[in-house]
Amino acid sequence: MDLKVDRKSPTPLHLQIAHHLRELILKGVIPAGGQLPPTRKFARELGVNRSTVVQAYHKLWSEGLIEGHVGRGTTVRHNPGAEAPVSPLPWEMLLAPQPEAVELEIRELMRLFSREDLISLAAGLPSPDLYPLEEVAEIAGEVLADEGTTLLQRCAVEGYLPLRRLLAERMGLSPRETLILSGSQQGLYLLAQALITPGDFVVVEAPTYLGALQVFRAAGARLIGVPVDEHGMDMTMLENVLARTQPKFIYTLPTFQNPAGITMVTERRQRLLDLAYRYRTPVIEDDPYSLLRYEGEALPPLANLDTHGYVIYLSTFSKILFPGLRIGWLAAPQRVVEHLATLKRMIDLFTNAPAQAVIAEFCRRGLLERHLEGVRDEYRQRRDTMVGALKDHCPKIEFAVPEGGYFIWCRLPRGIAARELLREAFRERVSFLTGELFYPDGRGQEEIRLTFTHQPPATITEGIRRLGQALRRLKRNRVEKAEEALLKPIV
Amino acid sequence: MDLKVDRKSPTPLHLQIAHHLRELILKGVIPAGGQLPPTRKFARELGVNRSTVVQAYHKLWSEGLIEGHVGRGTTVRHNPGAEAPVSPLPWEMLLAPQPEAVELEIRELMRLFSREDLISLAAGLPSPDLYPLEEVAEIAGEVLADEGTTLLQRCAVEGYLPLRRLLAERMGLSPRETLILSGSQQGLYLLAQALITPGDFVVVEAPTYLGALQVFRAAGARLIGVPVDEHGMDMTMLENVLARTQPKFIYTLPTFQNPAGITMVTERRQRLLDLAYRYRTPVIEDDPYSLLRYEGEALPPLANLDTHGYVIYLSTFSKILFPGLRIGWLAAPQRVVEHLATLKRMIDLFTNAPAQAVIAEFCRRGLLERHLEGVRDEYRQRRDTMVGALKDHCPKIEFAVPEGGYFIWCRLPRGIAARELLREAFRERVSFLTGELFYPDGRGQEEIRLTFTHQPPATITEGIRRLGQALRRLKRNRVEKAEEALLKPIV
Numbered sequence: 014m015d016l017k018v019d020r021k022s023p024t025p026l027h028l029q030i031a032h033h034l035r036e037l038i039l040k041g042v043i044p045a046g047g048q049l050p051p052t053r054k055f056a057r058e059l060g061v062n063r064s065t066v067v068q069a070y071h072k073l074w075s076e077g078l079i080e081g082h083v084g085r086g087t088t089v090r091h092n093p094g095a096e097a098p099v100s101p102l103p104w105e106m107l108l109a110p111q112p113e114a115v116e117l118e119i120r121e122l123m124r125l126f127s128r129e130d131l132i133s134l135a136a137g138l139p140s141p142d143l144y145p146l147e148e149v150a151e152i153a154g155e156v157l158a159d160e161g162t163t164l165l166q167r168c169a170v171e172g173y174l175p176l177r178r179l180l181a182e183r184m185g186l187s188p189r190e191t192l193i194l195s196g197s198q199q200g201l202y203l204l205a206q207a208l209i210t211p212g213d214f215v216v217v218e219a220p221t222y223l224g225a226l227q228v229f230r231a232a233g234a235r236l237i238g239v240p241v242d243e244h245g246m247d248m249t250m251l252e253n254v255l256a257r258t259q260p261k262f263i264y265t266l267p268t269f270q271n272p273a274g275i276t277m278v279t280e281r282r283q284r285l286l287d288l289a290y291r292y293r294t295p296v297i298e299d300d301p302y303s304l305l306r307y308e309g310e311a312l313p314p315l316a317n318l319d320t321h322g323y324v325i326y327l328s329t330f331s332k333i334l335f336p337g338l339r340i341g342w343l344a345a346p347q348r349v350v351e352h353l354a355t356l357k358r359m360i361d362l363f364t365n366a367p368a369q370a371v372i373a374e375f376c377r378r379g380l381l382e383r384h385l386e387g388v389r390d391e392y393r394q395r396r397d398t399m400v401g402a403l404k405d406h407c408p409k410i411e412f413a414v415p416e417g418g419y420f421i422w423c424r425l426p427r428g429i430a431a432r433e434l435l436r437e438a439f440r441e442r443v444s445f446l447t448g449e450l451f452y453p454d455g456r457g458q459e460e461i462r463l464t465f466t467h468q469p470p471a472t473i474t475e476g477i478r479r480l481g482q483a484l485r486r487l488k489r490n491r492v493e494k495a496e497e498a499l500l501k502p503i504v
Numbered sequence: 505m506d507l508k509v510d511r512k513s514p515t516p517l518h519l520q521i522a523h524h525l526r527e528l529i530l531k532g533v534i535p536a537g538g539q540l541p542p543t544r545k546f547a548r549e550l551g552v553n554r555s556t557v558v559q560a561y562h563k564l565w566s567e568g569l570i571e572g573h574v575g576r577g578t579t580v581r582h583n584p585g586a587e588a589p590v591s592p593l594p595w596e597m598l599l600a601p602q603p604e605a606v607e608l609e610i611r612e613l614m615r616l617f618s619r620e621d622l623i624s625l626a627a628g629l630p631s632p633d634l635y636p637l638e639e640v641a642e643i644a645g646e647v648l649a650d651e652g653t654t655l656l657q658r659c660a661v662e663g664y665l666p667l668r669r670l671l672a673e674r675m676g677l678s679p680r681e682t683l684i685l686s687g688s689q690q691g692l693y694l695l696a697q698a699l700i701t702p703g704d705f706v707v708v709e710a711p712t713y714l715g716a717l718q719v720f721r722a723a724g725a726r727l728i729g730v731p732v733d734e735h736g737m738d739m740t741m742l743e744n745v746l747a748r749t750q751p752k753f754i755y756t757l758p759t760f761q762n763p764a765g766i767t768m769v770t771e772r773r774q775r776l777l778d779l780a781y782r783y784r785t786p787v788i789e790d791d792p793y794s795l796l797r798y799e800g801e802a803l804p805p806l807a808n809l810d811t812h813g814y815v816i817y818l819s820t821f822s823k824i825l826f827p828g829l830r831i832g833w834l835a836a837p838q839r840v841v842e843h844l845a846t847l848k849r850m851i852d853l854f855t856n857a858p859a860q861a862v863i864a865e866f867c868r869r870g871l872l873e874r875h876l877e878g879v880r881d882e883y884r885q886r887r888d889t890m891v892g893a894l895k896d897h898c899p900k901i902e903f904a905v906p907e908g909g910y911f912i913w914c915r916l917p918r919g920i921a922a923r924e925l926l927r928e929a930f931r932e933r934v935s936f937l938t939g940e941l942f943y944p945d946g947r948g949q950e951e952i953r954l955t956f957t958h959q960p961p962a963t964i965t966e967g968i969r970r971l972g973q974a975l976r977r978l979k980r981n982r983v984e985k986a987e988e989a990l991l992k993p994i995v
Binding site for chain 1: 518519559563591592594595598600627629637638641648649653654657659686687690693699715722747749752784813826828830839840852854855
C-alpha cells in the first residue's frame with residue numbers, strides 16, 4: 014500500500030495511518046469487503062510498531078468502517094458508516110481512574126448507616142433537635158425581603174462582605190485575609206489543589222479527619238502520619254519527619270481533634286510553630302470544634318499564636334450550628350486567599366449568598382453565642398451519658414474523656430477487630446466508624462470512633478448497650494470457635 | 505510611651521498598638537520582665553477605649569510575648585518566642601503556578617465592571633427587578649419551618665431527592681441519571697476533572713462560554729475551536745477534526761449560544777450526534793438558556809435526540825431565575841453520575857439543601873412557569889430595544905437578532921479593535937465583553953458581546969447611545985492620528 018507516515022508531524026502516527034486508510038475506503042480505492050493488510054506485515058512496511066497499526070485499525074473499527082473476522086483478517090464493511098450499529102461509550106475507559114477502595118467502602122458504609130432502624134453513633138453530626146429553626150426561618154425571610162435583590166444576584170467569590178468582616182474581626186484580621194467557603198471540605202480541596210504536587214509529602218496526625226486524608230491522597234500526596242497522645246501530636250516525631258522530608262504542609266486539628274477528641278497543649282502549639290518556622294513549613298489548622306468546650310480553659314488557636322503568616326486557619330458553621338447551609342471559611346495571608354479565590358471561581362463561581370447573609374445576621378444578633386451556650390450544656394450531658402454508658406456496658410473498652418467536641422475515641426479489648434465488631438453491631442442495630450479509616454497507613458484496626466452529639470441521651474445509652482451486646486457476642490463466638498478448634502482433634 | 509495611633513489607617517487600632525509594642529519587645533526596648541503600662545492609664549494616654557488596649561495586650565499574649573499576673577500587671581515574657589529570626593514563607597513558590605493572564609485580566613475587568621457609575625452590558629446576568637422575591641422569601645420560610653430539621657442536616661451528595669425527581673421527570677429520565685450541582689460551573693469543573701487528561705483534545709465552538717474555556721484549559725486540555733455560523737457549529741469542520749484527532753469530548757451550547765446567541769438547527773443536531781456515534785465521542789450539552797425563547801419553535805435538546813447515552817446534559821437555574829442560590833444540575837448515564845458524585849463529595853460534600861428545597865417547591869407550585877412567561881415578555885422587549893438602539897446609534901455594527909437567550913454578538917466596523925473600543929467605552933461609562941475572551945485561540949478581536957437582559961430598557965438605550973459615542977470618538981481619533989501622520993512630513 015502506498016502510504017507514508019510523517020514522523021515530524023504533531024499528529025500521532027496511528028491517526029495518520031487511520032486517516033490515509035479512511036480516505037482510501039471512503040473513495041472506494043479499497044472496496045467494501047476488501048482486505049486490509051495484516052497488522053504485523055503492514056507495520057513492517059511502514060516501519061512502525063505493530064501496536065501503532067493496531068491502534069489505527071481500532072480507530073477505523075470504532076468509526077464503523079472496518080470489521081475483523083477470526084481467520085479472515087480485517088475487511089472493509091459494506092455500507093461503511095451509514096448503518097453501522099452504534100456502540101455504547103466505554104465510560105470506564107473515558108473517566109479518570111476510579112477512586113480508591115476506601116472511598117467505595119465509605120459510600121457503602123454511608124448507605125448502611127442511613128438505615129432508619131440503626132442507632133447511628135457514626136456520623137459526625139450535630140443534634141437536629143437543637144437547631145434554632147424558628148430564628149433561622151425568620152432571619153431567612155427577613156434578609157431575602159431586605160436584601161434579596163442583591164443576595165440572589167452574583168456575589169463576590171471571596172464571600173459576602175459583612176460575613177467576612179465579622180469573621181475577620183473575631184480573629185483580629187483584615188477581611189481580605191478571609192475566604193468564605195461552600196463548607197470547610199471545600200477549603201481542604203482548594204488547599205490540596207493549590208499546594209500539593211503529586212509526590213509531595215504531607216504531614217497529618219495519626220489518626221486524623223478522613224475527609225482530609227481522601228482529598229490529600231486524591232491530589233497525589235504521600236501522607237506521613239505523626240501519632241498523637243493525650244497532649245496532641247508527638248513533637249519529637251514531628252521534628253524527625255520535618256528534618257528528614259520536606260513536607261508541603263502540616264495538617265492538624267489541635268482542638269478536640271477528629272476523631273481522637275484530643276487537644277494539643279499550649280507548649281506543643283508553640284513548639285509546632287517553632288518547628289514550622291525552623292523548617293519553613295506551612296501549617297493548616299482545621300478548627301471546627303473549639304467553640305464546643307465543655308470544661309477547662311480555652312487555648313489560643315495556632316493562627317493566633319502564629320506571628321509570621323505560616324498558619325492557614327480553617328473552620329465551619331457545620332459543627333457549631335448545622336451543616337445544611339454549607340458555610341465554612343478560612344483565614345490566611347492575603348496572597349493565599351487571592352490564589353484560592355481564583356481556584357474557587359472555577360469550581361463554583363461563589364458561595365450561596367443568602368446562606369451567608371443568614372449566618373452573618375444570626376451572629377450579628379448574638380444568637381450564635383446563645384445557641385452555643387445551649388448546645389454546650391446539652392453536649393456536655395450527652396458526653397457524660399456516653400462515658401457512663403461505656404463504663405456500664407463496655408467496661409473493657411479504654412478511652413479518654415474529651416474536654417469538648419463531638420467524639421469519644423475507643424481502644425477495643427485486645428484481639429477484637431473493629432470491623433468484626435461493626436458486623437456484630439449492625440446485627441444489634443447500632444453503628445460507629447472503624448479506626449483504620451482515620452489513619453493514613455491502615456493502623457487503627459482495634460479502635461473505633463463514637464459520636465456523642467448527634468443522638469439524645471436515652472438513645473446514646475441504648476446504643477452503647479447494644480454495642481456492649483455486640484462486643485460480648487463477638488467474644489463468645491470467638492471462644493466457641495476456639496473451643497471447637499481445640500475439640501476437633503479429640504472428637 | 506512614645507506611641508501614636510493613626511485613625512485614618514484601615515488597620516484596626518488594637519492591631520496598630522500591638523504592632524508597635526511587638527517591635528519594642530522584639531528589639532529589647534522593653535526588656536524581658538519589663539512592665540507594660542496599666543491598660544486604663546495607657547488608654548488615656550493614647551486617647552482610645554480601654555477595650556482597645558485590652559485587645560492589643562490579648563493579641564500579644566496570644567503570641568506568647570507577654571504574660572499577666574494578678575497584682576503585678578502585664579510583663580514581657582522571658583524568652584519571648586524569639587531565637588532565630590523567622591523568614592516569611594515563600595508563598596509564590598509554594599502555590600501551584602499562577603492562573604494564566606486571561607484569568608487575571610477577567611478579574612481586573614470584573615473590578616472595573618463593578619464600578620457603580622458604569623452601565624454594564626457585560627455581565628451575563630438576569631434582571632434583578634424581575635426576581636420573584638416575595639414568593640421565594642415565603643417559600644424559604646415555609647420549607648425551613650416544615651422540613652428545616654432535615655434540610656439543615658446532611659443531604660445526599662447527588663442532591664435533594666424531590667428536586668432530582670422533578671428534573672428527571674421533565675427529561676424523561678430516572679432520578680439516578682441526575683446530579684444536583686452547586687451551580688452549573690461546578691458541572692463543567694467536575695466533567696473537566698473526570699474526563700480530561702492533560703494533553704487531551706477537546707472540541708469547543710468558536711466562540712464559546714469563557715468559563716468553560718478556563719476550566720478545560722486549567723485541566724490541561726488542548727482546545728480545538730470549530731466555528732459557528734448562523735445555524736450552529738460547522739459540521740464539515742467538526743468531522744474533519746473528529747477524523748484527525750481523537751477528542752475527549754465535544755462541548756456545545758446548541759441553543760441561544762453564549763456568546764453568539766446562535767441556535768443549532770435540528771439537522772445539525774442530528775448530524776452532530778451521528779458524528780459523535782461514528783467517532784465514539786461524548787458530547788457535553790450546556791443548556792442554560794433554552795427556556796428563554798422569545799419567538800420561533802422550540803428545538804429538542806441533544807440529550808433528547810440522543811438514543812445511545814452519549815450526551816451529558818448541563819443546565820442551571822441561574823439564568824432563568826437568579827444565580828444567588830447556586831443551583832445547577834446535570835443529566836448523564838448513571839455510571840457517569842456516580843463517578844461525578846464521588847468527585848463532588850471531595851469538593852463540597854453536598855449542595856446547600858434549603859436552596860434545593862426552595863427551588864423544588866417554587867417549581868412544584870407552577871411558579872417557575874409563571875415567572876418564565878413574565879421574563880420572556882420582558883426580555884423580548886429588551887432585546888428589541890437593544891436591536892433598535894444599535895440600528896440608531898451604531899449603524900456600522902453588524903449583528904444577528906437572537907431568538908432567545910441573553911446576548912447580542914456584534915461584529916465591529918472593519919479595523920476597530922474591541923479592546924480599544926472598550927477603553928473608549930469606559931470613558932463613556934458603558935461596558936461590554938471583548939470577543940477574544942470567548943475564543944480558544946485569540947480570534948474575535950473585532951467582536952463584542954452585549955447582554956440585553958440585565959438592564960431596564962431605558963438604560964439599554966442609554967448604554968448603546970454611549971457605545972455609539974465611544975465608537976465615533978475612536979474613529980475620529982484614528983482619523984486625526986492618520987491625518988497627523990500624513991501631515992507630519994509636511995510640517
